[in-house]
Amino acid sequence: MPDEMLLHLPLVNSLLERHKGSAGALLPILHDIQAGLGYIPDAAIPEIARALNQSQAEIRGVISFYHDFRTAPPARHILRLCRAESCKSRGAEQLAAQLRERLQLDDHGSSADGRISLRPVYCLGACACSPALELDGQVHARLSAERLDALLDACREDA
Ligand code: FES
Incomplete structure:
Protein backbone atom coordinates (compact mmCIF):
# COMPACT_ATOMS: atom_id res chain seq x y z
CA MET A 1 0.00 0.00 0.00
CA TYR A 66 -16.78 16.76 -12.47
CA HIS A 67 -14.13 19.48 -12.83
CA ASP A 68 -14.36 20.40 -9.15
CA PHE A 69 -12.82 17.11 -8.03
CA ARG A 70 -9.06 17.29 -7.65
CA THR A 71 -6.79 14.25 -7.93
CA ALA A 72 -3.68 16.07 -6.73
CA PRO A 73 -3.09 18.22 -3.64
CA PRO A 74 -4.49 21.73 -4.12
CA ALA A 75 -2.23 24.59 -5.08
CA ARG A 76 -1.38 27.20 -2.49
CA HIS A 77 -3.68 29.70 -4.25
CA ILE A 78 -6.93 28.87 -6.04
CA LEU A 79 -8.06 31.55 -8.49
CA ARG A 80 -11.58 31.16 -9.88
CA LEU A 81 -12.37 33.66 -12.60
CA CYS A 82 -16.07 34.13 -13.31
CA ARG A 83 -16.93 33.31 -16.92
CA ALA A 84 -20.71 33.82 -16.76
CA GLU A 85 -22.69 36.34 -18.78
CA SER A 86 -22.36 39.56 -16.82
CA CYS A 87 -18.61 39.13 -16.29
CA LYS A 88 -18.19 38.00 -19.89
CA SER A 89 -19.84 41.16 -21.16
CA ARG A 90 -17.43 43.23 -19.07
CA GLY A 91 -14.13 41.73 -20.11
CA ALA A 92 -13.80 38.34 -18.39
CA GLU A 93 -12.58 36.69 -21.58
CA GLN A 94 -9.73 39.21 -21.91
CA LEU A 95 -8.85 38.60 -18.25
CA ALA A 96 -8.89 34.84 -18.88
CA ALA A 97 -6.50 35.35 -21.81
CA GLN A 98 -4.29 37.50 -19.55
CA LEU A 99 -4.20 34.69 -16.97
CA ARG A 100 -3.36 32.05 -19.56
CA GLU A 101 -0.63 34.21 -21.04
CA ARG A 102 0.96 35.30 -17.80
CA LEU A 103 0.83 31.93 -16.03
CA GLN A 104 1.23 29.76 -19.15
CA LEU A 105 -1.67 27.62 -17.95
CA ASP A 106 -4.97 26.63 -19.46
CA ASP A 107 -8.28 27.57 -17.82
CA HIS A 108 -8.14 24.53 -15.50
CA GLY A 109 -4.36 24.50 -15.08
CA SER A 110 -2.10 24.31 -12.06
CA SER A 111 1.44 25.62 -11.94
CA ALA A 112 4.17 23.01 -11.67
CA ASP A 113 5.47 24.61 -8.46
CA GLY A 114 2.08 24.11 -6.77
CA ARG A 115 1.65 27.84 -6.27
CA ILE A 116 -1.58 28.53 -8.16
CA SER A 117 -4.50 26.72 -9.78
CA LEU A 118 -7.01 28.25 -12.16
CA ARG A 119 -10.64 27.23 -12.18
CA PRO A 120 -13.44 28.84 -14.14
CA VAL A 121 -16.62 29.54 -12.19
CA TYR A 122 -20.08 30.52 -13.42
CA CYS A 123 -21.29 33.40 -11.27
CA LEU A 124 -19.97 34.48 -7.90
CA GLY A 125 -23.01 36.57 -7.06
CA ALA A 126 -21.10 39.78 -7.80
CA CYS A 127 -22.68 40.47 -11.19
CA ALA A 128 -23.40 44.14 -10.36
CA CYS A 129 -19.66 44.65 -9.86
CA SER A 130 -18.38 42.45 -12.67
CA PRO A 131 -15.97 41.27 -13.81
CA ALA A 132 -15.14 39.28 -10.71
CA LEU A 133 -12.96 36.48 -9.45
CA GLU A 134 -12.49 34.56 -6.23
CA LEU A 135 -8.97 34.15 -4.90
CA ASP A 136 -8.57 31.77 -1.96
CA GLY A 137 -12.22 32.20 -1.05
CA GLN A 138 -12.28 36.00 -1.23
CA VAL A 139 -14.23 37.74 -4.00
CA HIS A 140 -12.55 40.58 -5.90
CA ALA A 141 -14.86 42.60 -8.14
CA ARG A 142 -14.59 45.44 -10.67
CA LEU A 143 -11.46 43.81 -11.99
CA SER A 144 -9.15 45.42 -14.48
CA ALA A 145 -6.03 44.06 -16.14
CA GLU A 146 -3.96 46.05 -13.65
CA ARG A 147 -5.83 44.74 -10.62
CA LEU A 148 -5.50 41.19 -11.89
CA ASP A 149 -1.75 41.67 -12.32
CA ALA A 150 -1.50 43.03 -8.77
CA LEU A 151 -3.34 39.97 -7.38
CA LEU A 152 -1.01 37.65 -9.30
CA ASP A 153 2.01 39.58 -8.04
CA ALA A 154 0.77 39.12 -4.47
CA CYS A 155 0.40 35.36 -5.05
CA ARG A 156 3.92 35.18 -6.43
CA GLU A 157 5.44 37.13 -3.54
CA ASP A 158 3.63 35.08 -0.93
CA ALA A 159 6.29 32.46 -0.12
S1 FES B 1 -21.74 36.75 -13.76
FE1 FES B 1 -19.83 36.98 -12.80
S2 FES B 1 -20.39 37.31 -10.74
FE2 FES B 1 -22.26 36.92 -11.70
Whole structure:
Protein backbone atom coordinates (compact mmCIF):
# COMPACT_ATOMS: atom_id res chain seq x y z
CA MET A 1 0.00 0.00 0.00
CA PRO A 2 1.45 3.43 -0.93
CA ASP A 3 2.67 5.65 1.96
CA GLU A 4 0.19 8.32 0.86
CA MET A 5 -2.72 5.96 1.53
CA LEU A 6 -1.40 4.86 4.91
CA LEU A 7 -1.65 8.49 5.98
CA HIS A 8 -5.17 8.92 4.65
CA LEU A 9 -6.65 5.49 5.32
CA PRO A 10 -8.31 6.27 8.68
CA LEU A 11 -10.21 9.25 7.24
CA VAL A 12 -11.21 7.42 4.06
CA ASN A 13 -12.40 4.39 6.03
CA SER A 14 -14.44 6.47 8.45
CA LEU A 15 -16.11 8.27 5.54
CA LEU A 16 -16.87 5.00 3.79
CA GLU A 17 -18.32 3.66 7.03
CA ARG A 18 -20.45 6.77 7.51
CA HIS A 19 -22.00 6.44 4.04
CA LYS A 20 -22.31 2.65 4.13
CA GLY A 21 -25.62 1.44 2.77
CA SER A 22 -26.89 4.83 1.64
CA ALA A 23 -28.11 5.05 -1.94
CA GLY A 24 -26.17 7.39 -4.20
CA ALA A 25 -23.27 7.47 -1.76
CA LEU A 26 -20.49 7.98 -4.32
CA LEU A 27 -20.74 11.75 -4.76
CA PRO A 28 -21.09 12.51 -1.04
CA ILE A 29 -18.09 10.23 -0.34
CA LEU A 30 -15.97 11.98 -2.99
CA HIS A 31 -16.98 15.42 -1.69
CA ASP A 32 -16.20 14.41 1.90
CA ILE A 33 -12.80 12.98 1.00
CA GLN A 34 -11.92 16.13 -0.91
CA ALA A 35 -13.15 18.32 1.94
CA GLY A 36 -11.05 16.33 4.40
CA LEU A 37 -7.85 15.90 2.39
CA GLY A 38 -8.04 18.69 -0.17
CA TYR A 39 -8.12 16.17 -3.02
CA ILE A 40 -9.01 12.57 -3.83
CA PRO A 41 -5.85 10.45 -3.66
CA ASP A 42 -5.56 7.80 -6.34
CA ALA A 43 -4.89 5.23 -3.66
CA ALA A 44 -8.38 5.84 -2.21
CA ILE A 45 -10.10 4.66 -5.38
CA PRO A 46 -9.72 0.89 -4.80
CA GLU A 47 -11.10 1.36 -1.27
CA ILE A 48 -14.10 3.32 -2.55
CA ALA A 49 -14.70 0.81 -5.35
CA ARG A 50 -14.61 -2.09 -2.88
CA ALA A 51 -16.93 -0.38 -0.41
CA LEU A 52 -19.52 0.50 -3.05
CA ASN A 53 -19.11 -2.69 -5.07
CA GLN A 54 -18.32 -0.68 -8.19
CA SER A 55 -15.38 -0.85 -10.56
CA GLN A 56 -12.42 1.48 -10.20
CA ALA A 57 -13.12 2.65 -13.78
CA GLU A 58 -16.59 3.78 -12.72
CA ILE A 59 -15.18 5.74 -9.79
CA ARG A 60 -12.49 7.35 -11.97
CA GLY A 61 -15.12 8.19 -14.60
CA VAL A 62 -17.20 10.11 -12.07
CA ILE A 63 -14.15 11.96 -10.72
CA SER A 64 -13.03 13.02 -14.18
CA PHE A 65 -16.56 14.07 -15.17
CA TYR A 66 -16.78 16.76 -12.47
CA HIS A 67 -14.13 19.48 -12.83
CA ASP A 68 -14.36 20.40 -9.15
CA PHE A 69 -12.82 17.11 -8.03
CA ARG A 70 -9.06 17.29 -7.65
CA THR A 71 -6.79 14.25 -7.93
CA ALA A 72 -3.68 16.07 -6.73
CA PRO A 73 -3.09 18.22 -3.64
CA PRO A 74 -4.49 21.73 -4.12
CA ALA A 75 -2.23 24.59 -5.08
CA ARG A 76 -1.38 27.20 -2.49
CA HIS A 77 -3.68 29.70 -4.25
CA ILE A 78 -6.93 28.87 -6.04
CA LEU A 79 -8.06 31.55 -8.49
CA ARG A 80 -11.58 31.16 -9.88
CA LEU A 81 -12.37 33.66 -12.60
CA CYS A 82 -16.07 34.13 -13.31
CA ARG A 83 -16.93 33.31 -16.92
CA ALA A 84 -20.71 33.82 -16.76
CA GLU A 85 -22.69 36.34 -18.78
CA SER A 86 -22.36 39.56 -16.82
CA CYS A 87 -18.61 39.13 -16.29
CA LYS A 88 -18.19 38.00 -19.89
CA SER A 89 -19.84 41.16 -21.16
CA ARG A 90 -17.43 43.23 -19.07
CA GLY A 91 -14.13 41.73 -20.11
CA ALA A 92 -13.80 38.34 -18.39
CA GLU A 93 -12.58 36.69 -21.58
CA GLN A 94 -9.73 39.21 -21.91
CA LEU A 95 -8.85 38.60 -18.25
CA ALA A 96 -8.89 34.84 -18.88
CA ALA A 97 -6.50 35.35 -21.81
CA GLN A 98 -4.29 37.50 -19.55
CA LEU A 99 -4.20 34.69 -16.97
CA ARG A 100 -3.36 32.05 -19.56
CA GLU A 101 -0.63 34.21 -21.04
CA ARG A 102 0.96 35.30 -17.80
CA LEU A 103 0.83 31.93 -16.03
CA GLN A 104 1.23 29.76 -19.15
CA LEU A 105 -1.67 27.62 -17.95
CA ASP A 106 -4.97 26.63 -19.46
CA ASP A 107 -8.28 27.57 -17.82
CA HIS A 108 -8.14 24.53 -15.50
CA GLY A 109 -4.36 24.50 -15.08
CA SER A 110 -2.10 24.31 -12.06
CA SER A 111 1.44 25.62 -11.94
CA ALA A 112 4.17 23.01 -11.67
CA ASP A 113 5.47 24.61 -8.46
CA GLY A 114 2.08 24.11 -6.77
CA ARG A 115 1.65 27.84 -6.27
CA ILE A 116 -1.58 28.53 -8.16
CA SER A 117 -4.50 26.72 -9.78
CA LEU A 118 -7.01 28.25 -12.16
CA ARG A 119 -10.64 27.23 -12.18
CA PRO A 120 -13.44 28.84 -14.14
CA VAL A 121 -16.62 29.54 -12.19
CA TYR A 122 -20.08 30.52 -13.42
CA CYS A 123 -21.29 33.40 -11.27
CA LEU A 124 -19.97 34.48 -7.90
CA GLY A 125 -23.01 36.57 -7.06
CA ALA A 126 -21.10 39.78 -7.80
CA CYS A 127 -22.68 40.47 -11.19
CA ALA A 128 -23.40 44.14 -10.36
CA CYS A 129 -19.66 44.65 -9.86
CA SER A 130 -18.38 42.45 -12.67
CA PRO A 131 -15.97 41.27 -13.81
CA ALA A 132 -15.14 39.28 -10.71
CA LEU A 133 -12.96 36.48 -9.45
CA GLU A 134 -12.49 34.56 -6.23
CA LEU A 135 -8.97 34.15 -4.90
CA ASP A 136 -8.57 31.77 -1.96
CA GLY A 137 -12.22 32.20 -1.05
CA GLN A 138 -12.28 36.00 -1.23
CA VAL A 139 -14.23 37.74 -4.00
CA HIS A 140 -12.55 40.58 -5.90
CA ALA A 141 -14.86 42.60 -8.14
CA ARG A 142 -14.59 45.44 -10.67
CA LEU A 143 -11.46 43.81 -11.99
CA SER A 144 -9.15 45.42 -14.48
CA ALA A 145 -6.03 44.06 -16.14
CA GLU A 146 -3.96 46.05 -13.65
CA ARG A 147 -5.83 44.74 -10.62
CA LEU A 148 -5.50 41.19 -11.89
CA ASP A 149 -1.75 41.67 -12.32
CA ALA A 150 -1.50 43.03 -8.77
CA LEU A 151 -3.34 39.97 -7.38
CA LEU A 152 -1.01 37.65 -9.30
CA ASP A 153 2.01 39.58 -8.04
CA ALA A 154 0.77 39.12 -4.47
CA CYS A 155 0.40 35.36 -5.05
CA ARG A 156 3.92 35.18 -6.43
CA GLU A 157 5.44 37.13 -3.54
CA ASP A 158 3.63 35.08 -0.93
CA ALA A 159 6.29 32.46 -0.12
S1 FES B 1 -21.74 36.75 -13.76
FE1 FES B 1 -19.83 36.98 -12.80
S2 FES B 1 -20.39 37.31 -10.74
FE2 FES B 1 -22.26 36.92 -11.70
